[in-house]
Amino acid sequence: MVKSSIVVPPQATGGISRKRLPQDSQGAEIPAEVYFEEKPKRPRLQLNTDGNQRNQRLFGVLLGTLNKFKDDSENKSDAEKKRLAIESKLQEKLANEKKEIGEEIQAEREQKQQAIEARKRQAQRALEEKRESVVLRQHKNQAHFLMTKTSPSLCYLPATLTEKDIAILEKQSNLAKVAQEEFEGRQQARTQDDIKDSTLVQKDTSEVPSPSVAPSEAIDE
Amino acid sequence: MAKHHPDLIFCRKQPGIAIGRLCEKCDGKCVICDSYVRPATLVRICDECNFGSFQGRCVICGSPGVSDAYYCVGCTRLEKDREGCPKIINLGSSKTDLFYERKKFGFKKR
Numbered sequence: 001m002v003k004s005s006i007v008v009p010p011q012a013t014g015g016i017s018r019k020r021l022p023q024d025s026q027g028a029e030i031p032a033e034v035y036f037e038e039k040p041k042r043p044r045l046q047l048n049t050d051g052n053q054r055n056q057r058l059f060g061v062l063l064g065t066l067n068k069f070k071d072d073s074e075n076k077s078d079a080e081k082k083r084l085a086i087e088s089k090l091q092e093k094l095a096n097e098k099k100e101i102g103e104e105i106q107a108e109r110e111q112k113q114q115a116i117e118a119r120k121r122q123a124q125r126a127l128e129e130k131r132e133s134v135v136l137r138q139h140k141n142q143a144h145f146l147m148t149k150t151s152p153s154l155c156y157l158p159a160t161l162t163e164k165d166i167a168i169l170e171k172q173s174n175l176a177k178v179a180q181e182e183f184e185g186r187q188q189a190r191t192q193d194d195i196k197d198s199t200l201v202q203k204d205t206s207e208v209p210s211p212s213v214a215p216s217e218a219i220d221e
Numbered sequence: 222m223a224k225h226h227p228d229l230i231f232c233r234k235q236p237g238i239a240i241g242r243l244c245e246k247c248d249g250k251c252v253i254c255d256s257y258v259r260p261a262t263l264v265r266i267c268d269e270c271n272f273g274s275f276q277g278r279c280v281i282c283g284s285p286g287v288s289d290a291y292y293c294v295g296c297t298r299l300e301k302d303r304e305g306c307p308k309i310i311n312l313g314s315s316k317t318d319l320f321y322e323r324k325k326f327g328f329k330k331r
Contacts (some may be wrong), residue, residue, distance in 0.1 A: 054248065054287075054288070057245060057248065058248060058249045058257075061246075061248070061249060061257070062249070062257050065257065
């Protein structure tokens, strides 16, 4: 068995710990009976009449000061009331200003967002229009030819056309015309939407603060 | 007193051996901050402020003194007791105004 290197003093293992009693000047413990014995009360200071009067006066002054402070803190003077009223008014004004500024900022942000969305829509419409016009032109050009049924289809035009071929060509050109008309109708709708969006974009660009001094003037200065 | 009346002026000359006194009204106050609690350091005033009829007068208001003046613990800790003679050497606006108002309305001094 391995012995522990920690040596525990015999007193520490005694079990119940006992509070040490105070020691006297020689370092010996004062017996409990003596220590816990009731000590006689400290005798009152024998003051003469002047001392008593002074104590009473001091106590009175102290009470007076405390009461004065209490009154001051409870009953506010007119000036303090006025000051409080002014402060509350200022606070209210400040809060209103803050609210207004917040609303303005929010409105500006919304407007900007709307303008950005309008620009996006405009760009999208322009792209769609371009794509449709390309497709339409392609269909229009292909309408004069016959097509194979293979994929990818091949365009061809025989030197002599049968009645069936002529009918197919007419049908194709009619379809191209109808598609052209539909495209024009869509274009008109797009133009109207464009006008609406461009007003939004113009609004946004017109509200951007212009520099107070023109660049040429600044250079002159 | 000077704490609450900023127009009052301290003497601030080199203190001597004379002990500062306080009147019945100002008794118990710290001469710097008017605190009624924890007096710590005895007040010393300069020889000029203790000369002739000024001897034994209240450091704060100039009335006949009844007890010794003390600095409180806070003022001692802040070394306000080393800033020179703490005797008030002027009247102050409140007392001057009171004097002229009494004169104007003809009130007798109590």
